[in-house]
Amino acid sequence: MKHLTDPMDLSMEELEDLFKLAKNIINNQEDYRSVCSGKILATLFYEPSTRTRFSFEAAMQRLGGQVIGFSEPGSSSVTKGESIPDTIRTVGSYADLIVMRHPKEGAPKYASYHSLVPIVNAGDGGHQHPTQTLTDLLTIKEIKGEISNLTIGLCGDLKFGRTVHSLIKAISRYENIKVILISPKELQIPEYIKKEILIKNNIPFLEVETLEEVIDSLDVLYMTRVQKERFFNEADYIRLKDSYILDNEKLKLAKSDLSILHPLPRVNEISPEVDNDPRACYFKQVKYGMFIRMALIARLLEVA
Amino acid sequence: MLYIDSISNGIVIDHIKPGLGAKIFNYLDLDKVDFTVALIINAPSKTYGRKDLIKIENNMDLDLRILGFIDSNITINIIRDEKISEKINLSLPENVEGVVECKNPRCITSTERNIVHKFSLVDKETGSYKCDYCDQLYTWEG
Numbered sequence: 522m523k524h525l526t527d528p529m530d531l532s533m534e535e536l537e538d539l540f541k542l543a544k545n546i547i548n549n550q551e552d553y554r555s556v557c558s559g560k561i562l563a564t565l566f567y568e569p570s571t572r573t574r575f576s577f578e579a580a581m582q583r584l585g586g587q588v589i590g591f592s593e594p595g596s597s598s599v600t601k602g603e604s605i606p607d608t609i610r611t612v613g614s615y616a617d618l619i620v621m622r623h624p625k626e627g628a629p630k631y632a633s634y635h636s637l638v639p640i641v642n643a644g645d646g647g648h649q650h651p652t653q654t655l656t657d658l659l660t661i662k663e664i665k666g667e668i669s670n671l672t673i674g675l676c677g678d679l680k681f682g683r684t685v686h687s688l689i690k691a692i693s694r695y696e697n698i699k700v701i702l703i704s705p706k707e708l709q710i711p712e713y714i715k716k717e718i719l720i721k722n723n724i725p726f727l728e729v730e731t732l733e734e735v736i737d738s739l740d741v742l743y744m745t746r747v748q749k750e751r752f753f754n755e756a757d758y759i760r761l762k763d764s765y766i767l768d769n770e771k772l773k774l775a776k777s778d779l780s781i782l783h784p785l786p787r788v789n790e791i792s793p794e795v796d797n798d799p800r801a802c803y804f805k806q807v808k809y810g811m812f813i814r815m816a817l818i819a820r821l822l823e824v825a
Numbered sequence: 826m827l828y829i830d831s832i833s834n835g836i837v838i839d840h841i842k843p844g845l846g847a848k849i850f851n852y853l854d855l856d857k858v859d860f861t862v863a864l865i866i867n868a869p870s871k872t873y874g875r876k877d878l879i880k881i882e883n884n885m886d887l888d889l890r891i892l893g894f895i896d897s898n899i900t901i902n903i904i905r906d907e908k909i910s911e912k913i914n915l916s917l918p919e920n921v922e923g924v925v926e927c928k929n930p931r932c933i934t935s936t937e938r939n940i941v942h943k944f945s946l947v948d949k950e951t952g953s954y955k956c957d958y959c960d961q962l963y964t965w966e967g
Contacts, residue, residue, distance in 0.1 A: 604937060604939070625931060625933040625936055626929065626958065626959035627932055627934070627957070627958020630957070631933050631958060645933075646959075712962060713961065713962045716962070717947060717960075
């Protein structure tokens with residue numbers, strides 16, 4: 522049985538297979554309308570989420586399956602102090618697949634040690650978010666044609682941004698990737714990502730503090746939110762805050778075929794004026810997210 | 826120079842980094858056993874200058890992985906009929922379970938009851954390990 526708690530749980534072959542299946546689902550949606558008929562997906566969201574949960578629920582329902590679960594721990598036995606293994610064993614008796622979001626890092630992995638059904642990590646604290654990564658990879662592949670030979674800029678909160686951590690892990694396996702990390706000093710990428718992923722895999726990378734100095738070199742720009750409360754001092758926030766807001770002025774410096782991605786929700790890091798720019802791909806990304814989750818569910822349940 | 830009698834059958838844990846002898850002595854619960862044990866600290870060592878060592882007059886079971894984790898330079902000598910019958914050089918274990926704890930307050934180990942803390946070796950040179958749950962890196966000094 523397969524779990525997905527970390528982007529590296531999937532081999533390159535499995536990734537390619539998922540992309541292929543997602544593409545097939547996009548082109549032949551009718552053929553997949555009832556492949557999960559009689560199957561139940563449980564969504565255990567120990568932390569609030571709208572889009573990831575909706576994306577999974579929509580994916581399962583479009584495959585003909587049903588969904589049970591909770592969207593905040595207050596409405597479950599978790600508040601009574603139930604351990605993760607007990608919750609998982611219980612829910613695993615009802616459902617065929619468990620999707621779990623948890624504020625603590627490593628919770629889905631711990632759950633997978635005790636589960637008789639596949640566990641999918643839908644975000645664990647500031648750690649990993651592998652299905653967002655599948656979404657990001659599929660989006661890049663569909664728009665750029667391949668995931669190799671790209672300079673990818675990651676901008677914003679790189680310290681606590683789990684989508685960034687997962688994406689860096691995943692792209693480290695592709696050829697000729699360059700990574701540019703754009704963040705304030707306080708929000709730089711964690712050491713373990715630098716040492717264990719970038720340095721170990723000989724991925725060329727650069728750390729800078731402003732978007733303007735590197736935007737012209739990027740093929741893909743992955744924006745994330747920088748929250749004021751993450752800064753240690755007000756002066757740094759005031760000095761740097763505008764650098765992490767993408768607007769038409771900055772886009773003038775960028776390549777004409779840049780692809781702008783964002784895991785969403787966005788607050789003010791991408792100005793709404795950018796939405797009409799053909800380089801803005803973040804709403805397409807949302808749709809790809811649902812299709813790749815459909816492919817993942819179908820493969821984990823072995824129905825396609 | 827202090828002399829301790831050699832043992833006829835048992836184990837000598839040699840080349841322990843000075844200061845770690847008592848830690849290993851305590852870890853192995855050697856204060857509770859009913860056979861002869863000698864803990865020697867700051868003994869002269871040709872290789873290291875000083876070393877700790879433990880002589881145990883018994884063939885007790887040792888968890889070599891844990892000893893390797895505490896100090897990978899340790900040598901274990903198995904003594905039979907007053908002679909060294911086997912010499913075991915330790916190394917850092919690939920995996921460590923239930924010995925040290927992850928200190929990351931965001932890690933699931935910080936809140937979940939009865940969870941076993943697990944770490945995997947990521948770099949032999951630096952002796953660094955990562956938490957199997959949250960990936961936090963650690964290098965433990967003795």
